[in-house]
Amino acid sequence: MSSEIEEVRAQIEDLVEKIADLAMQDLRERIDAGEEKSSAKEKQLIRVRRSLEKASHLLLDLRD
Numbered sequence: 001m002s003s004e005i006e007e008v009r010a011q012i013e014d015l016v017e018k019i020a021d022l023a024m025q026d027l028r029e030r031i032d033a034g035e036e037k038s039s040a041k042e043k044q045l046i047r048v049r050r051s052l053e054k055a056s057h058l059l060l061d062l063r064d
């Protein structure tokens with residue numbers, strides 16, 4: 001894999017972690033507020049995280 005592709009993949013993986021942290025933060029806030037359901041924000045963040053994970057995986061398939 002080229003170094004540029006690997007660099008992009010690493011950046012995506014960093015974003016995956018940041019998005020997961022944001023989703024967890026939202027969940028904690030909902031729990032602290034006594035809410036029982038996931039928020040629309042958390043659900044959207046989870047969708048974003050999954051999409052980024054798919055993109056990272058697709059980049060693994062690229063070979064020089």
